Amino acid sequence: MTPMPALDFQTLFILIFLNSLAVSAIWAGVAWVHRQHLAARCWLAGTLLSLVGGLVLATQGNTGALVPAVLGNTIIIFGFSQFWIGLRRFAGQGGGQVAALLFTLAAAAVMIALHDSGRGRAIVYASGQSIVMLACLAQLLRSRIPGIGAMIAAIAFVVALSGQLLVVGSNGAVLAGALDYEVYYALASYALLCTVFSATVWNLGFALMAVDGLHRELKDLSETDALTGLANRRAFAARADLLQSESGARPWCLILIDLNDFKPLNDRFGHLAGDRALAHFAKMLQACARPGDLVARLGGDEFALLLPGTSLAEAEALAKAIRRKLAVSPLRLDGETVPMSAAIGLAGSREGEAGHDRLFTLADARLYADKAASKDQRPRAAPLRFQVAAQG
Known part of the structure; x- marks a missing residue:
């Protein structure tokens, strides 16, 4: 061998x-x-x-x-x-x-x-x-x-x-x-x-x-907002597309949130204070969100939550939790306590026509209805007082 x-x-x-x-x-x-x-x-x-x-x-x-x-x-x-x-x-x-x-x-x-x-x-x-x-x-x-x-x-x-x-x-x-x-x-x-x-x-x-x-x-x-560390609009759109493709199997909801009187806050305390307010609010939203929820900053003072496997009633409960959290989470600026408020609108995938664009439009309309209602109802002496969102 x-x-x-x-x-x-x-x-x-x-x-x-x-x-x-x-x-x-x-x-x-x-x-x-x-x-x-x-x-x-x-x-x-x-x-x-x-x-x-x-x-x-x-x-x-x-x-x-x-x-x-x-x-x-x-x-x-x-x-x-x-x-x-x-x-x-x-x-x-x-x-x-x-x-x-x-x-x-x-x-x-x-x-x-x-x-x-x-x-x-x-x-x-x-x-x-x-x-x-x-x-x-x-x-x-x-x-x-x-x-x-x-x-x-x-x-x-x-x-x-x-x-x-x-x-x-x-x-x-x-x-x-x-x-x-x-x-x-x-x-x-x-x-x-x-x-x-x-x-x-x-x-x-x-x-x-x-x-x-x-x-x-x-x-x-x-896909990340540099200021708040939240998902940005690109990530929001991608996740919404995914949820829409699965909407036949399980419901999902969208919550849109817009801070009230953000421009007056910027004018009074400066833009750095405005950035602090946005970061403060983003942290509060993350604390309220559940595992699996997507919290995003869409731009400016506009935020959104995508809630997979969530009914409209469950989304409303979460919106109320956000209201309560915001009411007890004022911002400290220059030694002054600044209360914050927001308008909220939400919509569910089982409402009317399919498509996340339709849901966004519906939630956005409810948000602006809430913002208008809060302006009519609140005294001018308390411009940052929190108001309850109107649901259409």
Whole structure:
């Protein structure tokens, strides 16, 4: 039987260097353009450390000289840990560097202690990398990152982890006398090649994750009101379209709200005070809203709530809750308590013609009827007193 051909380790170490150099150039560009992207910085650090580790390993030759073997693998283990740190940063988590450093130092200490056992050191090399890759895989699965990038990275880690576990097992078999060294040598060379290319693939997965994340951020920015943090008109329209498409299955309601006397407040206290009033009112609306409701600022002092799975009676109850909340939530400006009031109009999907444009028109008409009624009913001496919304 023809023995399995082995790959040249010296060539593989050079391949690690060149592969890491190419990937580092990509991450350097990403980290430069998106300097606030902490994960990209960590992934750049991981590829740079792998580059340095591969360069150091290339100096050991095929004989596996002790110092470059231990130093190079230590650097690579710490480099792999930066991929794990990057995944934590991508998920919005801090910390991890101390654990990564302590783990790397522990692996280095064990490798040094096994200076007279090449197979023992190889088990530590492979085990150290395997543990970090397993941590990366666990982080990916636990974070439930959307998109295909996370799936690609996870598959790459599984493949690389399988290769490293093969190295651990075959080294153990050599030590136990159950496997010929030449067979192990060939298996180890293919396992290393597998890890090298898997690293390229998981970095591709990371890049796709970063792109998807940036797209999500841009989408959030395009659908968020900068002043209040509420959904804006674009997000409101998209959600209304979705609710309308589901209206046959369950009812939904729309509440429109317009602050009363907002211009006099601006004229008296200034536009910054007006911004504070809008932010104050937005926070109050969010406190009143239920899980699943969408609170939006449509522009100026106009706000809206979309209420999925809600009857007209339930929407009226929520409108009353908003009135009560507003009545006991005055705004403090320049040491003065400024009461706030609003006109409210609502409509339900089961009223008359279908279509959210029709509902908006109906709710808007009721809002203006309420605003007109409140102007007729309230004394001019109390221009900011809250009034109950009229329902047509």
